[in-house]
Amino acid sequence: MNTRLHILNVSHNHFVRGGSDRYFLSLGELLSKEGNLVVPFCAKSDKDQPSEWATYFPSGADIESPSVLDVLKYHYSPAAKYNLRKLLSGNRFDIAHLHIYYGKLTSSILPVLKDARIPIIHTSHDYKLICAVYSCSRGGSLCEACHGKEYWRAMVHKCNRGSYLRSAISMSESYVSRWLGSVDAIDRFIAVSQFSATRMAENGIDPRRISVVPNFIDIAQFTPQTETGRYFVFFGRVEQSKGVGTLIKAFMQMPDIPLMVIGEGNFLPEAQALAATSPNINFAGFKDGSELYSLVGQSVASILPSEWYENCPMAVLESFAMGRPVIATRIGGLPELISPGEDGDIIEPGDVDSLCTAVRTVWEQRRNPGMGRAARRKAEQQFSSEIHYRRIRDIYDSLRGT
Structure with missing residues (x-):
């Protein structure tokens, strides 16, 4: 019988805006159904689904109509860092499972998790790790020019909505995120397709740190x-x-x-x-x-x-x-x-x-x-939930040495 785990489930939204949000919430439900304690940590929104842990949710940057302060918060969120520390001070966790945490929570949370010695898993739902605008596309065409580290190219080519300013922000955020540990601080990456895993490996991420686990449905x-x-x-x-x-x-x-x-x-x-x-x-x-x-x-x-x-x-x-x-x-x-x-x-x-x-x-x-x-x-x-849980649980246990 599997040991009951305490899992920190981290993503930018605690509501459904897209497929990655549905996966994040569904995974939390699945892990809970299997007897684990699952605690969400997300950015605060008036669209949030109810949660007893919502008092720990920090305010995130306004990404659509950002002010100067929002631009700074998009790179580094003192509120996310502070609230996460407060959450960890009163609760223990065996695993931190990250999804789309950048943008609203930011990579400011990574050093906090490392200091707490919590194994970190990141399910890569998009191409953030290799592309400054997360999509590997530019002007309607496919593009991998940044190679996971040369983010300055995103500004040169105005990859974010054809705007130099937005592209410069995407570029600088990518460098800051990488510096804070978006690659080095992660113990295991989960790619949801073999295609994604191959792209990650070809752009400098050690393939031994990548597991392929497709999404699931109930x-x-x-x-x-x-x-x-x-x-x-x-x-x-x-x-x-x-x-x-x-x-x-x-x-x-x-x-x-x-x-x-x-x-x-x-x-x-x-x-x-x-x-x-x-x-x-x-x-x-x-x-x-x-x-x-x-x-x-x-x-x-x-x-x-x-x-x-x-x-x-x-x-x-x-x-x-x-x-x-x-x-x-x-x-x-x-x-x-x-x-x-x-x-x-x-x-x-x-x-x-x-x-x-x-x-x-x-x-x-x-x-x-x-x-x-x-x-x-x-x-x-x-793609059933039973098969998915076994795959995810095996990764959790491998990082805990069980």
Whole structure:
């Protein structure tokens, strides 16, 4: 029987804004269900889910409309450092599991954890460790010019929203974060895809300190759908890097096949304008929880036409759990998740014609439940909470020497 652990679960948000937040909260629930004491440490927000530990949450920087003080807090947060010390002074922890802690909590928390001699694990949900703007993309194209250390290139190329100022801030934060221990202070990195692990190793992180553990879902919360779907669905952030422009252009050429776009993002107004003359394309806005899953469950398949390095998006796992296949692009960690012809299809990023071909193929086969069943089976066999807990627990125990 596993020893009960005291785990500090650290991330910037204690509410769901994106896939990494859902993972962070779901992991906390899973660890607690297995009998461990799990304490969240996040930045304070009026959107926070209730927590008895919320009194320890520090205020984070305003990243969207920053003041000069916010820029300083984005690099180094005295409040996060102070509150974490206060939390540790009255509680003991066996493991600190970090997610997206930079930006709001900042790397100021790393020396505090090291001083307390708590083993530190960091699940890398994005490409922060090798890219100053976390995305390995610049101006809509893929980019790895910084190589995990030459962050000055981000300012030269204006990688953050085309702004010298924002890019300079991203550059300086990356150097400060690295200096505070974003690489050296971490005992084990968890990559959620083999693709990410390879990129980390190629950019200077010792592969012996990297473990690959894909994301997971609680299978019991999803009822597989067997009815014939009525439309294709995209759900997630509506951004150009997600390939939404390519998606809209493809369905404009297929007026007989419906598409539902679920989500919000910077590219939404442009996407709506582009699709204005296509009645087969519907924008449903932001949805979450049962409302989201009901809409996904009524689809023929999900589409992830990403044009940036996706890692292990929850949208794929959630679609699989509902018995819906996925059409995705051959980029990042996506090809690791999908078996073409069995539970979905893989196309080239930015290729409207190949997307149209894949969509028509799946649409014509929509009354055959084979792909949906294969998708659900993969979710059960590879991405269940039970399998995930064993993988994570093995890493925890290896760092504790048990």
